[in-house]
Amino acid sequence: MSDRARDPPPERTDFEELEDADDLFPEPAATEESGPASLTAEDISTNSNGPKQDSQFDEDPEDLFAEATEEVSLDSPERDVLLSDGPSPAITPITPPTSVITPCLGHDDMFTHSSFDEIEEEEGGDLFDMHIAVSDPEKVGDGMNAYMAYKVTTKTPMSMFKRGEFSVKRRFSDFLGLHSKLASKYLHIGYIVPPAPEKSIVGMTKVKVGKEDQSSNEFVEKRRSALERYLMRTVKHPVLRKDPDVMQFLESSDLPRAVNTQALSSAGLLRMVNKAADAVNKMTIKMNESDAWFEEKQQHFENLDVQLRKLHASVESLVCHRKELSVNTAQFAKSAAMLGNSEDHTALSRALSQLAEVEEKIDQLHQDQANADFYLFSELLGDYVRLITAVKGVFDHRMKTWQKWQDSQMLLQKKREAEAKLQFTNKPDKLQQAKDEIKEEIEELDAKVQQGERDFEQISKTIRKEVSRFEKERVKDFKTIIIKYLESLVQTQQQMIKYWEAFLPEARAIS
Amino acid sequence: MMQEGLDDGPDFLSEEERGPRAVNVDLQTDATLQVDISDALSERDKVKFTVHTKSTLPNFKQNEFSVVRQHEEFIWLHDSFVENEEYAGYIIPPAPPRPDFDASREKLQKLGEGEGSMTKEEFTKMKQELEAEYLAIFKKTVAMHEVFLCRVAAHPVLRKDLNFHVFLEYNQDLSVRGKNKKEKLEDFFKNVVKSADGVLVGGVKDVDDFFEHEKTFLLEYHNRVKDASAKCDRMIRSHKSASDDINRIASSLYTLGTQDSTDLCKFFLKVSELFEKTRKIEARVAADEDLKLADLLKYYLRESQAAKDLLYRRSRALVDYENANKALDKARAKNRDVLQAETSQQLSCHKFEKISESAKQELIDFKTRRVSAFRKNLVELAELELKHAKGNLQLLQSCVGILKGNT
Numbered sequence: 001m002s003d004r005a006r007d008p009p010p011e012r013t014d015f016e017e018l019e020d021a022d023d024l025f026p027e028p029a030a031t032e033e034s035g036p037a038s039l040t041a042e043d044i045s046t047n048s049n050g051p052k053q054d055s056q057f058d059e060d061p062e063d064l065f066a067e068a069t070e071e072v073s074l075d076s077p078e079r080d081v082l083l084s085d086g087p088s089p090a091i092t093p094i095t096p097p098t099s100v101i102t103p104c105l106g107h108d109d110m111f112t113h114s115s116f117d118e119i120e121e122e123e124g125g126d127l128f129d130m131h132i133a134v135s136d137p138e139k140v141g142d143g144m145n146a147y148m149a150y151k152v153t154t155k156t157p158m159s160m161f162k163r164g165e166f167s168v169k170r171r172f173s174d175f176l177g178l179h180s181k182l183a184s185k186y187l188h189i190g191y192i193v194p195p196a197p198e199k200s201i202v203g204m205t206k207v208k209v210g211k212e213d214q215s216s217n218e219f220v221e222k223r224r225s226a227l228e229r230y231l232m233r234t235v236k237h238p239v240l241r242k243d244p245d246v247m248q249f250l251e252s253s254d255l256p257r258a259v260n261t262q263a264l265s266s267a268g269l270l271r272m273v274n275k276a277a278d279a280v281n282k283m284t285i286k287m288n289e290s291d292a293w294f295e296e297k298q299q300h301f302e303n304l305d306v307q308l309r310k311l312h313a314s315v316e317s318l319v320c321h322r323k324e325l326s327v328n329t330a331q332f333a334k335s336a337a338m339l340g341n342s343e344d345h346t347a348l349s350r351a352l353s354q355l356a357e358v359e360e361k362i363d364q365l366h367q368d369q370a371n372a373d374f375y376l377f378s379e380l381l382g383d384y385v386r387l388i389t390a391v392k393g394v395f396d397h398r399m400k401t402w403q404k405w406q407d408s409q410m411l412l413q414k415k416r417e418a419e420a421k422l423q424f425t426n427k428p429d430k431l432q433q434a435k436d437e438i439k440e441e442i443e444e445l446d447a448k449v450q451q452g453e454r455d456f457e458q459i460s461k462t463i464r465k466e467v468s469r470f471e472k473e474r475v476k477d478f479k480t481i482i483i484k485y486l487e488s489l490v491q492t493q494q495q496m497i498k499y500w501e502a503f504l505p506e507a508r509a510i511s
Numbered sequence: 512m513m514q515e516g517l518d519d520g521p522d523f524l525s526e527e528e529r530g531p532r533a534v535n536v537d538l539q540t541d542a543t544l545q546v547d548i549s550d551a552l553s554e555r556d557k558v559k560f561t562v563h564t565k566s567t568l569p570n571f572k573q574n575e576f577s578v579v580r581q582h583e584e585f586i587w588l589h590d591s592f593v594e595n596e597e598y599a600g601y602i603i604p605p606a607p608p609r610p611d612f613d614a615s616r617e618k619l620q621k622l623g624e625g626e627g628s629m630t631k632e633e634f635t636k637m638k639q640e641l642e643a644e645y646l647a648i649f650k651k652t653v654a655m656h657e658v659f660l661c662r663v664a665a666h667p668v669l670r671k672d673l674n675f676h677v678f679l680e681y682n683q684d685l686s687v688r689g690k691n692k693k694e695k696l697e698d699f700f701k702n703v704v705k706s707a708d709g710v711l712v713g714g715v716k717d718v719d720d721f722f723e724h725e726k727t728f729l730l731e732y733h734n735r736v737k738d739a740s741a742k743c744d745r746m747i748r749s750h751k752s753a754s755d756d757i758n759r760i761a762s763s764l765y766t767l768g769t770q771d772s773t774d775l776c777k778f779f780l781k782v783s784e785l786f787e788k789t790r791k792i793e794a795r796v797a798a799d800e801d802l803k804l805a806d807l808l809k810y811y812l813r814e815s816q817a818a819k820d821l822l823y824r825r826s827r828a829l830v831d832y833e834n835a836n837k838a839l840d841k842a843r844a845k846n847r848d849v850l851q852a853e854t855s856q857q858l859s860c861h862k863f864e865k866i867s868e869s870a871k872q873e874l875i876d877f878k879t880r881r882v883s884a885f886r887k888n889l890v891e892l893a894e895l896e897l898k899h900a901k902g903n904l905q906l907l908q909s910c911v912g913i914l915k916g917n918t
Contacts, residue, residue: 096717303770311763318756325749332742339735344728347881351889475773481912486911489789493904497897504893511884 130235131157132250134228137220140171146208147171150224152231154250161251172197172204175227181245182234187390188397189455192464192470193240194233194430195386199227212487223285227377231385236473278396287399291460298395298469305388308493312381318498319373326366333359347510354506372488380481381485384474391470398459405452412445541668543567546664546679548657549577553649557581558610564679571680578682582609585656587685588663590696591674596686599824599862600869601669602877604662605813607655615645632761640758647798658810705823719867725874726822734817739809747805750797754790761786778914785910788905796899803892811881818877825870828863835859 136151153167179196186193203219231250235241249255289295333356340352419438422431529565542568550561589606592598619641626634663669678685761783768779799850835856 300772304767305768307763307767311760311767314756314759314763318753318760321749321753321756325753326748328742328746328749332739332746335735335739335742339732339739342728342731342735344724345878348882350884351885355889470775475775477774478776482778483911483914485783486785486907486914490904490907490911491901493907496900497904500893500896500900504890504897505892507886507889510882511890 002352049468062484074349104445107127112320121255130154130158130241132228132231132235133223134231144205144208147173147222148207148223148311166251168248168249168251168255170255172199172223172227173258174249174255175230178234178245178249180232182240182243185243185245188241188401188459190394190459190466191237191239191386191392192394192466194230194237195390196230197223222379225379226383229379232370233383233387237469238271287402293464294395294398294460298392301388301391301395305385305392308381308388310384312378312385315373315378315381319370320487321380322366322370326363326370329359329363329366333357333363345510351506354503358503361499362496365492365499369488369492376481376485376488378475384477387470391467394463398456398463401452401456404429405449405456406453408445408448412442412449415442415445536741544659544664544670546660548653548660551649551653553612554742558649560651560653562660562679567910570676575873576682578679580685581884582607582656584678584685585659588674588678589659592663592669592672593820595654595672599828600821600873601666602814602817602821602873604659604666604669605810605817607652607659608716608809610648610652612648614647615648616643619645630762632765633759636758640755647801650697653804654806655810667796681879720821721871722825722867725818726826729822733812734821736808736815740805742810743800743805743808747797749803750793750800753795756758757786757790757793767772773862777917779909781914785906788906792899792903792906796896797898799895800892803888803895807884809890814877814881818874821870821873825863825882828859828866832856832863 131154133153133155134150135153138149138151139444140147142151149169151167152170153165154161155165157164176196176199179193182193199217200223203216203223206216207220234246235250238244336352336359337356340349340356343349343352415438419435419442422438423433545565547563548560552559552561560580560582561577562580563575564571565575567574586606589603590595592603602884619638622637622641629637663672669675743816764779764783768776768783771779771805789914797826835852835858839849839852840857842849
């Protein structure tokens, strides 16, 4: 289709623009690429020799324009759906690239908020309209081998998929497997991969044992909701959503079972050992931070982590107390009803019964509010605490990359010294051979050092973009969800008013 | 340390709270005898109440005077009523519960210990909270002691009691020490005997329908009020806990707001402010529920017990009367000590009838008072709940409006 080969550069450097343009103009060429290979460090780095963003930027807008016009002329069925549905989304994205170019030429500032805000405002809203729902949890099997299967439904106008809407059945370990694959592919090059929901041996055991009670139902619902949020976050990421593993996860009816996700498997143990080793390494790496931005951001995320955890703990406590309040109100309602029954003054008796009814309704109100407290506020905070761990991990990978680069540099230095020393040996016949050997090694190491430097530059660049995107998402998420939460509080109060207004005349009627 | 701070002299009880604070009872106050607690002082382990009396009765030396009394003296007065045979036919106003600041003091102590682990703002806020709580408990205990006195003053017979007048007027210490261990043990046994006796006596079916009905009613009612009171307390405690959580959430959001470098900083600050305000309202809701509902139930728990005690005394008198009748019959049959038996029988008859007569009126009054108090409190409860919910709603809606407008 597009014989203008999709060079890797446009995909990753024009991260910001493509974020929007991409969503509406899924490059058909995506399917032509060799899977994630196009996004791995090697390919990316071949085109970014040092921080030459200006030049790259200059050539990219052209690509964007070109691809835009090309997409519009295509007439695959998905695109028809796209074009006929939306309000001519085909046209709008053409403008953003122009606005992006002007303020950002030759500046690292292109990663600051202002330019992003401009892009977003130009778009006039979220053009990302892929939607994933996780639903219909179903218990499969019996006893300790049982598991819950969830239906994952994807609705997307993008042409990357065969259909616009489809579902598959997945189990929890499938999700973990997906995350594991994405993490191994993208974390070490600086992409913030959303973490998967946590395992819970206790929760799952209860479900397996087959108790169809409220707590296991709540557990399943909690997990279902978490899985849905996980997938949505993953596909919101412009790079991850195009990953073939993700697409396979969403689309294919058969998925190879992810066996290395069990906590007690050998892979699990290996993971734990690696984590410990990483922690030790982190402590020993003393990095010469030349870029204040990274130091500042790391500090920012540290602080955010601490505060979010604190807030999360308080909200969890609130959920707990509100549930308690609901239970206690229900009990009081019953007690008040009994009191009303034994009261022998008719009007007072009736009023007490009414009070009991009001309190019963209020207890349901508290229960609903506790759910909102949890699913909206508490889970938002929990998700972000985990996300920030991923962000911190990405910064750590940068440090490791730096370390690797430094290590190769040191090694190169040593070899060079050895080469110089060679000049002074007195075994002439061996000399030439040794010299050649060393020259070879030096060449290799030199390449490695250059690669190391490129890797470091690349991961630094990626992290800047990722952090920018992350912060934008964070602002959006918090604003949207907290407003939703406040609206739930509004509703509760409105109901409360209704109930008490109904009761007041009853109380007044006592004579 | 906290206690000294509350020795706030006369300013402590604000003007609007002077006068009978009869929250749980609807009392007729007339000019001939008006009693109230005009001031209170909280010291290390005791509370000193200033009992203020205004009276036109000739019994008193002055028309207006005050004395300082402690909780033990109130108990002494109450017990003297209970032990007085003349008052057997009346519902003795229930004694006020002992002032209990232990829980509040414990919390303040914990706060002091944990001072290092929280920010200065948080500490100040929590301290204010606990001080407010202490104050609320204080006001409640004052109110309950006052209600006791007002009930006595309003009762046509009890108000004339000599001990009561001494209590009101004698401006020295009444030298009423609290019961020592031996006396407390005696009381305990007395209660055991009484309840056992009560069961026996209560089993006797009454010929009088009115009293039979009252007996059944009071027994059941008392138990249910007890249950309702306990459940109400639990409910209010959860409410307070939730409100404390919101307080912490508001603080955390504030810190987040000051730290954040994105758009969210203003957002967080606004939400933090909102939660601060809604939390105050939630705390008020819990306090009002406590006052209007929990206190009401607790009071009628005590009153219904006092009514039960009255019925017990009447049953006791009835049994005595019947026994005296039997004794008389026996004496007549044997023709021995007839006069003695006759006098004895007449006395018990008279006692029983006197008790029955006044008991009937007392129980009817009890019902009237109860209905009236419940009505007043339930109406006020509903009005306050509405007021707070509306306040909350307005805060929430305006904040949501602002936040939505800014995004």
